[in-house]
Amino acid sequence: MLAHAHPRIDRAIAALCRDSDEPVCAYLYDLQALRNHAAQMRQCLPEGCELFYAAKANAEGPLLQTLAPWFDGFEAASGGELQWLHRQQPGRPLLFGGPGKLDSELALAASLPECAIHVESLGELARLSRIAGRAGRQTPVFLRMNIALEGIGTTRLMMGNAPSPFGMDEQDLPQAIAQLRQSPSLRLQGFHFHLMSHQHDVELQLTLVRAYLERVLSWRSTYQLDITVLNAGGGFGVNYADPAASFDWPRFCAGLRQLRHDDIRLRFEPGRYVSASCGYYVMEVLDIKRSHGAYFAIARGGTHHFRTPAAQGHDHPFFVRRGQKRPLIEGQRVTLVGQLCTPKDVLARAQPIAALAPGDHLVFPLAGAYAWNISHQQFLMHPPPRMIFLPEVDEVQDFPARWSEHAEGAMP
Numbered sequence: 001m002l003a004h005a006h007p008r009i010d011r012a013i014a015a016l017c018r019d020s021d022e023p024v025c026a027y028l029y030d031l032q033a034l035r036n037h038a039a040q041m042r043q044c045l046p047e048g049c050e051l052f053y054a055a056k057a058n059a060e061g062p063l064l065q066t067l068a069p070w071f072d073g074f075e076a077a078s079g080g081e082l083q084w085l086h087r088q089q090p091g092r093p094l095l096f097g098g099p100g101k102l103d104s105e106l107a108l109a110a111s112l113p114e115c116a117i118h119v120e121s122l123g124e125l126a127r128l129s130r131i132a133g134r135a136g137r138q139t140p141v142f143l144r145m146n147i148a149l150e151g152i153g154t155t156r157l158m159m160g161n162a163p164s165p166f167g168m169d170e171q172d173l174p175q176a177i178a179q180l181r182q183s184p185s186l187r188l189q190g191f192h193f194h195l196m197s198h199q200h201d202v203e204l205q206l207t208l209v210r211a212y213l214e215r216v217l218s219w220r221s222t223y224q225l226d227i228t229v230l231n232a233g234g235g236f237g238v239n240y241a242d243p244a245a246s247f248d249w250p251r252f253c254a255g256l257r258q259l260r261h262d263d264i265r266l267r268f269e270p271g272r273y274v275s276a277s278c279g280y281y282v283m284e285v286l287d288i289k290r291s292h293g294a295y296f297a298i299a300r301g302g303t304h305h306f307r308t309p310a311a312q313g314h315d316h317p318f319f320v321r322r323g324q325k326r327p328l329i330e331g332q333r334v335t336l337v338g339q340l341c342t343p344k345d346v347l348a349r350a351q352p353i354a355a356l357a358p359g360d361h362l363v364f365p366l367a368g369a370y371a372w373n374i375s376h377q378q379f380l381m382h383p384p385p386r387m388i389f390l391p392e393v394d395e396v397q398d399f400p401a402r403w404s405e406h407a408e409g410a411m412p
């Protein structure tokens, strides 16, 4: 995974400095890197498997556009995302999941010919069967199952294999199937599972997929089901401290080749692993101070733009891009903070830094997923960061003509 200061990023920051007198605060998205990563993910994937992108990770239009040729479709987790994806990627297959769907959202999903719905509970299924009757088509449905499995380990973010608001218990399945049989406007297309995110262990992930497959094959024969797809979710982990130790997608795909799943398509819907590495959050150092013996670098922006370090509870990796000024400090441990008046606005604690001066830039890689879109952007009414989408084809020198900023398809 890409996590170093790429020359394109360096040149882009230099161009941002030339473009404005204001200290830099921006997200840079490297669409070329995203394209290459997506292409590689696709190329590894065996026949009979599908890739959907979980847009909750980052639904910016230029990212969706870049991913579109390599992905079979997109997954939405709210009516808002569904509408956005439908507008951004008209006609592309969509999946609509998540708990607490409104009737109006179910009606929207049922009305979109390219959309399948992941049903999370018996109550939701009952509402959907009433609503889908009005849509004038047979709506494809997946039952999201929260099954109990042994020997699959745990991660930091568990959505199932334990009590949770997501998916149905296996003992609800007979009732769900009976309900589906009485609902001519619904068609059971398959089953959906997403038991955990932040998975780093390829063998455990393969064990999971194998267990899903076994369960689905047994349900298929027990209930005489005509189903064709198993959605095994997302959750492939990114190792922020050591990006090279992130989930080993090629090895996972090699393992998938050993699975026999003749007439069932295996579908995956990753988010973080797809888009994390194409994004960089850049902050310009405004002030460096010493407080009770500890150094702080205060930089433009903060966790209201980039909540990932707070959400992960980690020190986010970063690089210093030195400017022209003589260093104010050398060989010190420095805590990197933003402009918010809360001690929680910390991006990395007590980090060893060779040299630093105001005007230098702190570059946080791995900021392309669950970053800007999970941040509390309104707090303190600071302006938003600039959003720069570096094109898939070089060059970035001719800023701003070839860049898109708040481009068509950038999120409002």
Ligand SMILES: Cc1ncc(COP(=O)(O)O)c(C=O)c1O
Binding pocket: 054, 057, 097, 098, 159, 194, 196, 197, 198, 233, 234, 235, 236, 269, 270, 271, 272, 273
């Ligand atoms: C149902 C579902 N699918 C896919 C994802 C994407 O997970 P990740 O970004 O960890 O790949 C999530 C994340 O919460 C999810 O809840």
